[in-house]
Amino acid sequence: MKRYHPLFSLDLAGRITAALFGGYALAFGFTVFLSVYLPLARADRVVTASLLCFAVWVAAVIYTFAARSALRAWLWLGGLTVLLCLAAFLPVEWRSRP
Helix, strand or coil: CCCCCHHHHHHHHHHHHHHHHHHHHHHHHHHHHHHHHCCCCHHHHHHHHHHHHHHHHHHHHHHHHHCCCHHHHHHHHHHHHHHHHHHHHCCHHHHHCC
C-alpha cells in the first residue's frame, strides 16, 4: 500500500477549497464587474454576466489545480477577486445607469 505524505493531503485540501470558495468568489467578482461595466441594458448586463460567470468559475478551478502551489492559487484568486470587486463598487455615479 502506498502511503502519501501528510503535506500532500494538505496541499490537495487547499487546492480543493481554493477551487470551491476562491473560484466562487472570483465568479462573483466577475459577475459584479460585468454587471456594472457592460454597455447593455440592465437586464441584459445581469443575464450576460451571470452566464459568463460559470465559465470563469471553471477557469478558476482549472487554474487552481494547475498552479504550482495552493498558496499561489489562493493569492491569484483572492487578488483578482479584490480587484474586480473594488473596480465594480468604486464608481458610485454609474450605479444609477438604466
